[in-house]
Amino acid sequence: MGKQASYLFIFFISLGLFSGCFDEEPVQKIDFSKRVPAHYAQEEEDVITYAYLPQYSHAMSYQRHFPLLEYLRKETGLKIKQVFPDTFDEHMRMVGQGKIDISFSNPFVYVKIAQKYGSRAFAQVLEVYGRKNFRGQIICRADNQELRTLKDCKGKRWIAVDPSSAGGYLYPLKHFYDHGITRRDFSEIAFSPGPGGKQEKVVLAVYAGKYDIGSIREGTLNVVADKIDIGRIRVIAHSAWYPGWVYAFRKGLDVRSFEKLQETLLRLRYDHPDHRKILDAADIVGVVPSIDSEFDTIRDLITTLGTDLLERDRFSAQR
Amino acid sequence: MARIGEQKGKKQDDQTLQTVGWLPMRLGFRGKIYAGIISIVLLSGLLMAFSVRTVVSAALSRECKQRGVSLAVNLAARSEEAILAVDFLRMKNLIDEVVNLGPDISYAFIQDQKGQTLAHTFKGGFPIELETAHSIPDAKPHSLRLLDNGRELIYDIAAPVFVGSHRLGTARLGLSKTRIGATTRNLMLMIFLLTGISTLIAALVGAGFADRVIRMIKSLRQASEEALKGNLDVRTAPAPKKNCWEIKNCNRTSCPAFGNREIRCWYLVDKMCSEFPANGNRQSREACRKCPVRRRLLGDELHEFAESFDAMVMSLKNHIAQLQASEENLEKADKLASLGQLSAGVAHEINNPLGLILGYTQLLLKGKSKGQQRVEDLKTIEKHSRNCKRIVEALLNFARRTETKRAAVDINQTIREVLTLMRHQLELEGLRIETSLDESLPPVQGDSEKLKQVLMNLILNARQAITGPGEITLSSSYLPPEQKAMIRIHDTGSGIAPEFINKVFDPFFTTKPTGQGTGLGLSLSYGIVKEHGGELLVTSDPGKGSTFSVVLPLDVTTQLDRL
Numbered sequence: 001m002g003k004q005a006s007y008l009f010i011f012f013i014s015l016g017l018f019s020g021c022f023d024e025e026p027v028q029k030i031d032f033s034k035r036v037p038a039h040y041a042q043e044e045e046d047v048i049t050y051a052y053l054p055q056y057s058h059a060m061s062y063q064r065h066f067p068l069l070e071y072l073r074k075e076t077g078l079k080i081k082q083v084f085p086d087t088f089d090e091h092m093r094m095v096g097q098g099k100i101d102i103s104f105s106n107p108f109v110y111v112k113i114a115q116k117y118g119s120r121a122f123a124q125v126l127e128v129y130g131r132k133n134f135r136g137q138i139i140c141r142a143d144n145q146e147l148r149t150l151k152d153c154k155g156k157r158w159i160a161v162d163p164s165s166a167g168g169y170l171y172p173l174k175h176f177y178d179h180g181i182t183r184r185d186f187s188e189i190a191f192s193p194g195p196g197g198k199q200e201k202v203v204l205a206v207y208a209g210k211y212d213i214g215s216i217r218e219g220t221l222n223v224v225a226d227k228i229d230i231g232r233i234r235v236i237a238h239s240a241w242y243p244g245w246v247y248a249f250r251k252g253l254d255v256r257s258f259e260k261l262q263e264t265l266l267r268l269r270y271d272h273p274d275h276r277k278i279l280d281a282a283d284i285v286g287v288v289p290s291i292d293s294e295f296d297t298i299r300d301l302i303t304t305l306g307t308d309l310l311e312r313d314r315f316s317a318q319r
Numbered sequence: 320m321a322r323i324g325e326q327k328g329k330k331q332d333d334q335t336l337q338t339v340g341w342l343p344m345r346l347g348f349r350g351k352i353y354a355g356i357i358s359i360v361l362l363s364g365l366l367m368a369f370s371v372r373t374v375v376s377a378a379l380s381r382e383c384k385q386r387g388v389s390l391a392v393n394l395a396a397r398s399e400e401a402i403l404a405v406d407f408l409r410m411k412n413l414i415d416e417v418v419n420l421g422p423d424i425s426y427a428f429i430q431d432q433k434g435q436t437l438a439h440t441f442k443g444g445f446p447i448e449l450e451t452a453h454s455i456p457d458a459k460p461h462s463l464r465l466l467d468n469g470r471e472l473i474y475d476i477a478a479p480v481f482v483g484s485h486r487l488g489t490a491r492l493g494l495s496k497t498r499i500g501a502t503t504r505n506l507m508l509m510i511f512l513l514t515g516i517s518t519l520i521a522a523l524v525g526a527g528f529a530d531r532v533i534r535m536i537k538s539l540r541q542a543s544e545e546a547l548k549g550n551l552d553v554r555t556a557p558a559p560k561k562n563c564w565e566i567k568n569c570n571r572t573s574c575p576a577f578g579n580r581e582i583r584c585w586y587l588v589d590k591m592c593s594e595f596p597a598n599g600n601r602q603s604r605e606a607c608r609k610c611p612v613r614r615r616l617l618g619d620e621l622h623e624f625a626e627s628f629d630a631m632v633m634s635l636k637n638h639i640a641q642l643q644a645s646e647e648n649l650e651k652a653d654k655l656a657s658l659g660q661l662s663a664g665v666a667h668e669i670n671n672p673l674g675l676i677l678g679y680t681q682l683l684l685k686g687k688s689k690g691q692q693r694v695e696d697l698k699t700i701e702k703h704s705r706n707c708k709r710i711v712e713a714l715l716n717f718a719r720r721t722e723t724k725r726a727a728v729d730i731n732q733t734i735r736e737v738l739t740l741m742r743h744q745l746e747l748e749g750l751r752i753e754t755s756l757d758e759s760l761p762p763v764q765g766d767s768e769k770l771k772q773v774l775m776n777l778i779l780n781a782r783q784a785i786t787g788p789g790e791i792t793l794s795s796s797y798l799p800p801e802q803k804a805m806i807r808i809h810d811t812g813s814g815i816a817p818e819f820i821n822k823v824f825d826p827f828f829t830t831k832p833t834g835q836g837t838g839l840g841l842s843l844s845y846g847i848v849k850e851h852g853g854e855l856l857v858t859s860d861p862g863k864g865s866t867f868s869v870v871l872p873l874d875v876t877t878q879l880d881r882l
Binding site: 025026027028029030031032033034035036037057058059061062063066082083084085086 | 441452465469485
């Protein structure tokens with residue numbers, strides 16, 4: 001009896017000791033000793049780069065234009081790749097460096113890159129309401145009882161999209177000017193931090209109460225409808241209509257490539273079922289031809305706002 | 320066949336004698352306690368360790384995998400912007416942040432949709448085999464694979480990076496299974512350490528208890544050995560701090576429990592406390608069990624055992640002493656009876672020839688005138704013959720048992736009557752006679768003449784013990800608890816040597832020179848006192864004197880009257 005108890009004791013101890021040895025997971029052997037330095041593959045040659053001015057997040061930019069690019073690649077046979085500059089300034093810089101061949105931007109940025117780098121407009125998009133133009137919105141929190149009219153915005157803190165944003169800064173600024181309110185009348189003008197998502201960030205900043213008013217392009221509130229209760233945001237005023245977003249090619253782009261792209265782009269029809277999906281994804285209803293002179297109104301606007309526009313450092317908080 | 324079976328059984332019995340289970344018999348009690356406690360604690364610890372290890376190991380592994388998956392999925396979600404922007408710095412910051420979350424995260428890297436590594440956390444280059452070791456289809460939210468790099472086991476976790484429904488790339492994370500195992504091992508170590516400490520504490524506590532038990536057992540064993548050797552003056556239980564008379568504020572000094580610090584009161588059968596019925600049977604023991612004194616003073620089983628042992632030894636001692644006394648008395652009585660018979664026989668045989676010698680001597684003397692030598696010689700023969708006759712009469716008296724009368728006897732009166740006869744002679748011899756008589760002494764039942772004989776013998780004995788001036792004191796006292804009377808005769812004589820004190824009541828024993836005593840007086844007195852149901856006792860201080868005590872039961876009718 002004693003011996004049996006001893007054997008039983010030893011058996012249970014051994015069972016406990018070796019229980020951990022029965023591992024059922026399959027294992028794959030990998031040799032970690034074979035190492036290579038960073039080997040990011042070089043860009044393919046003859047790739048046309050396409051960039052969407054980062055008014056929204058990169059993911060948003062990607063989702064909006066991925067079907068369009070797929071269409072362009074398929075139809076033109078060209079290697080087109082979307083690139084994602086983090087800021088408006090970087091977008092313009094990349095155009096100047098030749099890293100962006102096709103720029104899709106607001107007219108304010110277009111005017112700058114046209115002036116600085118010789119880019120030329122070749123198409124404009126039709127916004128969801130079927131117009132080539134678009135406008136900006138001046139917003140505040142719906143529960144802010146002090147802000148009812150434009151004049152109430154004097155002395156308040158203002159967050160804009162970007163110093164180069166049209167609907168998110170330039171157009172609302174002109175609207176303030178037209179109503180006798182200059183930059184100096186605000187206690188603070190800030191710009192949305194990058195990279196990307198700048199339009200959304202304006203709405204979120206006003207929603208959070210960090211700023212009293214914000215300026216966005218019309219349509220942005222729908223973009224953030226899934227993030228916040230947009231019923232808590234009130235539009236104080238709209239700016240005037242100005243030319244909408246524009247496709248421009250960089251100076252020196254291969255003409256044949258450009259012509260193919262232009263022709264394919266302009267072929268998009270909203271009543272075409274396949275094209276509708278592409279256009280809906282991009283939040284536009286069509287693409288129409290455009291030329292540089294159509295943006296003279298923007299140039300006039302800039303001239304009107306003049307040196308005051310350049311004194312952004314004095315009144316604004318850069319990101 | 321039966322014989323073989325018997326041999327086998329005997330062999331098994333022998334083996335059992337050598338071992339108890341698997342513990343050798345030679346292992347002492349302390350050793351057995353240690354072995355038992357250590358075995359129990361160790362076994363419990365081991366069982367706990369291994370069961371906890373299994374459970375914890377599985378839970379820990381599961382939790383770590385969950386954590387790894389969460390980190391990989393989170394990394395994938397946060398890296399989409401960086402991948403789109405081909406922002407290597409941002410990607411590097413993201414993966415470095417993940418790896419810094421804990422030492423169990425071995426690596427992290429991000430791949431583009433073609434599987435190219437965009438950023439990684441390896442130092443000294445990227446292990447190329449790892450790039451294609453684990454691929455994840457678009458449909459799966461995450462995937463886990465166990466890799467072995469030769470030094471450790473690593474869970475490689477892959478999570479796809481999506482923008483909407485478009486796959487941008489993959490986030491990969493390495494979670495060290497070996498380090499998870501280290502956590503489990505640390506836990507096991509902690510359990511083993513705690514088991515070890517528990518074993519030590521249990522052993523110490525067990526040792527403390529075992530020591531007490533062993534000490535008590537040793538004490539009992541030594542006491543038993545002493546008792547076997549005949550020494551019954553042993554004590555094993557510690558002396559009680561409190562006693563029953565102190566707890567109950569009792570001052571019944573006559574109670575056997577009062578002042579008795581040797582034996583607990585509940586072991587004594589004739590105690591006088593109010594809760595205890597005097598019949599000493601089972602009800603009495605029940606009464607003691609319920610007594611608050613016992614409940615307060617009772618120790619644990621060992622203590623009780625030791626006290627019970629001490630009580631048993633004391634009881635044995637008393638019984639043995641009583642037995643020895645009874646044996647002595649019986650021996651003495653036998654001796655006396657034998658001697659009596661012998662004496663009667665011899666005396667009877669001698670008496671007749673003596674009578675003839677005396678008769679013829681007197682005949683020869685008749686008609687002879689004094690002065691003649693022959694007449695003087697015959698007178699000498701007559702004198703010594705008369706002496707022999709006296710001795711023979713004494714012997715015959717000793718052997719003859721005369722009937723003892725029974726009546727109420729006033730002891731004090733008896734003493735006075737004896738002193739009336741003897742005082743004068745004693746005072747002439749220079750002896751002072753003192754008395755101290757208890758006038759409240761009730762009568763005893765007995766034969767007053769025989770009692771006088773006893774007193775006279777004792778006084779004569781006292782006189783003979785004193786050489787020169789001295790004192791003889793007679794006292795009487797009443798012993799109410801025992802319902803007895805005591806008579807004391809104290810002398811200031813030479814005393815009795817210790818080697819003779821047990822022989823003084825033996826017949827023919829005398830310290831006087833030859834011819835000065837028969838040596839039968841004290842024997843006769845002893846017998847008379849015994850007939851009265853009493854005791855004759857002697858104490859002596861050699862050189863200072865002796866005291867003879869006669870203890871007699873009181874007259875029954877008087878006792879009843881008193882009740």
